[in-house]
Every structure is written in structure tokens, then in C-alpha cells.
Amino acid sequence: MWLFCDGNQARLSGCSLSDYPQNCNVFYMSDTRMLDQGTTPIRFARGWHCLGLASTYSDGKPHSIEGFGTKLVIWQDSKGELNVLDGFCRHMGGDLTQGEVKGDNIACPFHDWRWGGDGKCKEIPYARRVPLRARTQRYETAIVNGQLLIWNDPEGSAADHSILPPELPEVMTDKYTDWSWHTKQINGSHCRELIDNVADMAHFYYVHFAFPTSFRNIFEGHTATQFMESTGRPDKTEGGYSDANSTLKSEATYYGPSYMINWLTVDYKGFITEVILINCHIPTGPDTFTLQYGIAVQKPEGLDEKTVNYIAERYTESFGDGFLQDVHIWENKVAVQNPLLCEEDGPVYQLRRWYEQFYTDVADIKPEMTDRFEFEVDTTKANEYWHAEVADNLAKRAAEEPVSH
Amino acid sequence: MASFVPKSAETLEEERLYTTARMVEVQCLDCLAKVTAKKNSDHHTSIQWSAEARAACPELCRRTPTGGRDTHQACPRMTASIDAAVRSGEIPVGAEDGY
Numbered sequence: 001m002w003l004f005c006d007g008n009q010a011r012l013s014g015c016s017l018s019d020y021p022q023n024c025n026v027f028y029m030s031d032t033r034m035l036d037q038g039t040t041p042i043r044f045a046r047g048w049h050c051l052g053l054a055s056t057y058s059d060g061k062p063h064s065i066e067g068f069g070t071k072l073v074i075w076q077d078s079k080g081e082l083n084v085l086d087g088f089c090r091h092m093g094g095d096l097t098q099g100e101v102k103g104d105n106i107a108c109p110f111h112d113w114r115w116g117g118d119g120k121c122k123e124i125p126y127a128r129r130v131p132l133r134a135r136t137q138r139y140e141t142a143i144v145n146g147q148l149l150i151w152n153d154p155e156g157s158a159a160d161h162s163i164l165p166p167e168l169p170e171v172m173t174d175k176y177t178d179w180s181w182h183t184k185q186i187n188g189s190h191c192r193e194l195i196d197n198v199a200d201m202a203h204f205y206y207v208h209f210a211f212p213t214s215f216r217n218i219f220e221g222h223t224a225t226q227f228m229e230s231t232g233r234p235d236k237t238e239g240g241y242s243d244a245n246s247t248l249k250s251e252a253t254y255y256g257p258s259y260m261i262n263w264l265t266v267d268y269k270g271f272i273t274e275v276i277l278i279n280c281h282i283p284t285g286p287d288t289f290t291l292q293y294g295i296a297v298q299k300p301e302g303l304d305e306k307t308v309n310y311i312a313e314r315y316t317e318s319f320g321d322g323f324l325q326d327v328h329i330w331e332n333k334v335a336v337q338n339p340l341l342c343e344e345d346g347p348v349y350q351l352r353r354w355y356e357q358f359y360t361d362v363a364d365i366k367p368e369m370t371d372r373f374e375f376e377v378d379t380t381k382a383n384e385y386w387h388a389e390v391a392d393n394l395a396k397r398a399a400e401e402p403v404s405h
Numbered sequence: 406m407a408s409f410v411p412k413s414a415e416t417l418e419e420e421r422l423y424t425t426a427r428m429v430e431v432q433c434l435d436c437l438a439k440v441t442a443k444k445n446s447d448h449h450t451s452i453q454w455s456a457e458a459r460a461a462c463p464e465l466c467r468r469t470p471t472g473g474r475d476t477h478q479a480c481p482r483m484t485a486s487i488d489a490a491v492r493s494g495e496i497p498v499g500a501e502d503g504y
Contacts, residue, residue: 039410192409218477220454225477251477263474337409338416341423343445343500349423356409368424372459374479378448 038337040190040286044068045358046153047222047256048164050280052292053181054148057082062106064097066284068152072139073097077104083117084150086137090121146172146179147278147294149259155361163222165255171276171296177312179278181294182320189330191258191281191289195355197326198226198254199346201377205386207325209233210241210248215379217347219354220372225253233386235393241322245269257358258282266315274298275315279323291327295319344382347375422504428453429496434489435482437461442487445500450487452479 049067051074057063063074064087071087073096085106087097094110101107105114105122114123119138121130139150140159145168151159170176186194197203201215214229227250234244241248245268252262262277278294297312339348350373357369411417428441428451438458443451459465464480490496 034413036411036413036416038412038416041409218479227477251474253474253477337411338413338419340503342503343449345503347423347451349420352409353420353424359409367456368453371456372454372465374450374452374454376448376450378446380446380448 033340035334035336036338037335040335041359042286043154043359044152044283045191045257046155046157046362047151047258047358048142048149048159049152049258049282050278050292051084051148051150051282052183053179053294054082054143054146056181057148060101062097062099062101065282066290067282069283069285071095071097072150073099073106074148075101075106077101077117079104081117082141082143082148084139084141084148085115085117085119089113089115090134090136091124145278157362163256165259165261168261168276168296170298174299176276176296176298177308179294179296180312180316181292182316184291184293184323184327185284185288186281186291186327186330187288189289189333190287190335191283192352192355193330193333193335194279194281194289194291194326195224195254195257195351196348198224198252199348199351199375201228201346201379202344202382203326203329204228204230204241205233205382207329208241208322209236211383211386212379213383215346215377217351217375218372219347219350221370222256222357223253224351224354225251227251233390235390235397243268243318252277252279257355271300273300273311273315277319291323293319293323344377344379346377347373350375425453426504427497427501429490431483431487431490431496433462433483434486436463438480438483440483442490442496444487444491444496444498447498449500450484452483452487 051057051065051067057074058076060076065072065074072084073087074082074084076082083106085096087095089096089108089110091108091113092110094108096106096108096115099107099109102114105116107114112125113121115136116122117138119136121134124130139152142149142159142161142164144165149164199217201212204210204212210230210232212228212230214227216227218225228248230241230248230250232241232243232246247267249265250262252260254260258281260279262279264275264277266273266275274297276296280293281289281291283289295312295316297308297315299308300311341348353369354373357365360369428443430439431442432439438461440455440458441453462480462483464482487496491498
């Protein structure tokens with residue numbers, strides 16, 4: 001039974017609509033279900049986060065990227081190592097991203113304090129000695145599949161290299177196209193909205209215009225996987241999944257809170273293409289994040305370079321469009337802590353239980369957050385209904401088309 | 406430290422309904438693994454493993470540690486055991502108001 005305040009009693013008790021329903025003292029019994037929007041966490045997830053292609057940062061200049069409620073400075077030192085520090089100098093708060101790389105260090109534009117990749121101040125050119133406490137926030141780094149990853153942990157633990165995403169064999173060789181890499185700022189949504197997609201079967205029909213014919217999830221340890229087989233809707237032409245001539249087999253795994261590898265096998269009229277899609281993000285604030293995605297396509301044998309690049313461009317474009325379809329939903333929806341599910345929905349509650357581990361102190365992680373969980377959605381009824389709807393849409397369209405003479 | 410905090414006490418009951426309600430214990434017919442499972446329909450299956458069950462399953466143990474792509478497949482013996490439990494009526498097939 002859900003409680004809420006009706007308008008009449010609200011007026012009697014002097015309760016205005018703006019503070020309804022949390023602060024309303026007069027309740028009225030009803031079966032109306034309320035949305036529990038919950039409270040979003042103040043902390044940022046523990047785990048590896050990808051900052052993009054390592055090559056972006058390898059020119060010896062300081063680079064700036066928003067992340068974890070601050071600005072980060074990234075630079076390459078003389079040994080070729082990439083270093084990541086909090087972007088603001090611990091002296092007087094100068095913006096290190098606008099500084100200069102001097103030797104192996106990043107120098108602040110304000111007073112030339114020199115910071116090393118280990119987070120220690122190495123030199124203050126005008127000072128007799130460097131204060132012992134001159135240590136700033138550093139982020140441990142790893143390069144995986146040509147991408148720069150950094151470890152974030154509000155508890156300050158050492159980076160756990162055993163849970164890095166796997167290296168992808170053959171990617172970054174001439175068997176695959178180079179990463180096509182893109183960035184998109186998302187405002188007004190916590191990044192959990194993006195994670196929710198892992199368990200969301202039906203949105204593939206409504207948002208991405210595909211029939212998901214098979215849909216399974218496995219959550220275990222630090223990984224969460226979605227398996228999906230789909231074909232495009234013939235009544236729609238826009239977006240990543242909607243081509244009626246192609247069948248998609250997709251296996252997508254989150255390695256930690258923010259880095260997903262999506263192995264896609266696309267069967268376009270019998271022509272098979274292997275595509276790898278990286279979908280990752282960096283939280284920037286309580287309800288903002290930066291989405292990054294990269295695509296590499298296995299070069300089909302017997303095709304010339306130009307055709308291969310054309311195919312890769314088309315995939316990049318269509319999966320990019322797919323993200324934009326999601327973004328429009330996220331930017332206009334509200335957060336919901338108590339989603340109401342039907343039988344055809346995926347395991348949203350279990351997925352969120354898994355995701356919670358990254359926002360919990362390590363000592364407080366509960367077994368059910370990491371225990372293996374498997375779920376298969378029954379897509380039979382949904383597809384029966386959807387196929388009828390699409391047939392109807394096509395019939396309407398045919399009837400509207402002018403008869404040619 | 407809690408992170409995503411629900412505002413309503415009813416939300417906690419919803420979490421219980423969707424994650425643990427109607428889950429039935431199933432003993433693997435081939436090993437010592439014991440899981441809980443639910444069938445909302447013939448094609449739907451929900452399987453909750455525990456650390457003990459996971460360690461007792463030779464099929465899953467044979468695969469690479471967590472994170473390898475081959476752990477993404479279900480254990481065929483456990484799948485068969487759940488199918489058997491459905492046939493014998495131990496696991497009822499059918500959902501209750503979406504959970």
C-alpha cells in the first residue's frame with residue numbers, strides 16, 4: 001500500500017505542491033504507486049576508468065580531462081610513461097593542465113612548482129626545500145588495448161591490476177581497423193542510467209529499433225555480461241541496431257564499473273563482420289559523466305582498404321547513433337530507485353546490486369553483490385506482439401504511399 | 406557507506422521481491438552445488454549461485470578465472486538439473502505480478 005497526500009488535504013494542512021510528497025504530514029491511503037527517486041551517491045566508483053586512446057596524450061604536452069568531480073592533468077614523461085594527477089596544484093590551486101612539462105614533471109603556471117608522476121612535488125625552483133607534505137592525488141595508470149586506464153578508489157587502495165579488462169588479441173594489428181574513438185558529455189543523469197542498459201531487453205525494440213530475440217545476463221565478481229541476439233526492425237531505418245537485413249549476435253561485458261567490451265558479430269545478408277565496441281565512461285559529477293566509445297572492425301579478407309574503411313565508418317556511425325538514442329532518454333527521464341518490472345524485463349535489481357559493490361567500502365561488500373547470478377529473459381511473447389506491431393506499421397505506410405500510375 | 410539510498414521503506418521490500426522471492430533451492434544432479442532458481446515461464450530462468458556452490462561446480466571451476474569469456478556460459482549440468490526440478494514440479498513455472 002502506497003501513501004500519498006491528496007490535493008484537498010494538502011491545502012487544509014498548508015502543504016504546497018513543491019514540498020509534496022516528502023514533507024507532507026497528512027497522508028491518504030491509495031494504491032497509487034510512487035516513484036522513489038532515491039539519493040545519488042556522493043562518492044565515485046572504485047575501479048579502472050578509461051580516459052581514451054593513449055596516443056591522444058603522448059605528445060609531451062599537458063592534457064586536461066574532467067573526472068571524479070575535478071579536473072585531471074595527463075602528460076607523458078621522457079620515459080614514455082603517461083602520468084595522471086589531480087589538475088590543481090596543492091600550493092595555491094593553480095591549473096596544472098595549463099602548465100608546462102619540464103623534464104619528467106608537470107610545472108604549475110602560477111609559481112612553477114614541479115610535480116612528478118608519483119604525486120610528489122619534486123622541485124620548487126625558488127625555495128630552499130620542498131615541504132615534506134607536498135603530495136597530491138595521483139592516479140595509477142595502465143595501458144590496455146591502446147587505451148589509458150586509471151584506478152580510482154575513494155579509500156585510496158593500490159590499483160588492482162588483476163581486474164583490468166582483457167587485452168584483445170589481434171586488435172591494434174593490421175587484422176583490425178584502427179580505433180575510431182568518440183566522446184560525448186552527458187548532463188543530468190547519473191552514470192548508473194548507462195549501466196541499467198545491461199539488463200534492459202525491451203529498450204532495444206523501442207529505443208534502438210531491433211527485435212531482441214534472445215537475451216541473457218550473467219553477473220559475477222567484477223563483471224556483468226549481456227548476451228543478445230537481435231534483428232533490425234523493417235519499419236525503421238535510423239540507428240545502430242535497426243537494419244532489417246542484419247542479424248546481430250552481441251556479447252557485452254562490463255569489467256568493473258565503467259569499461260565494457262562488446263563483441264558483435266554482424267550477419268548482413270550472409271556477409272559476416274566481427275566488430276568490437278568499447279563503451280566506457282568517466283563520472284564527472286553527481287549527475288554528469290563523459291561517455292567514450294571506440295570501434296574496431298575486423299578487416300574482411302579480399303576487400304581493399306577503402307572498402308574496409310567505409311564499412312568501419314558505417315558501423316561507427318550507426319553505433320554512435322545508437323548511443324544518441326539512449327542519451328535522449330537519459331537526459332529527460334528521472335532516477336528511479338524502485339523500478340516496477342514486468343515478466344519480460346531483465347534483472348535490473350540484481351544488476352544494481354552488482355553495481356553497488358563499486359560504491360561500497362571493500363570491507364562492506366556483501367556476498368550477494370559479487371556472487372554469480374544468471375538470468376534468461378523470455379522474449380517469446382514480446383516478439384509476437386512486436387512483430388504484429390511492425391507488420392501493422394508497414395501496412396499503414398503502404399496504404400499511405402501514393403499509388404503510381 | 407551506503408550509496409544509492411532509497412527514500413521509501415517500501416523500496417526495500419520491492420528489492421526483496423525481485424531478488425529473492427519465490428527462489429527455490431535446486432541441488433545439482435551431478436555435483437555438490439546447490440543454487441536457488443526461479444521460472445517465470447518455460448523460457449525464463451533466474452539462477453542465484455553462492456560462493457560455496459560456485460566452488461563445488463567442476464564445470465565452472467574448469468574454466469578460466471572470473472572475467473574470461475568462457476565463464477559467460479551457463480553450466481550445462483546445472484541447467485539440466487533445473488530442467489529436471491521443473492519436470493518433477495519442485496520449481497513451479499509462472500510469475501507473480503511481474504516477479
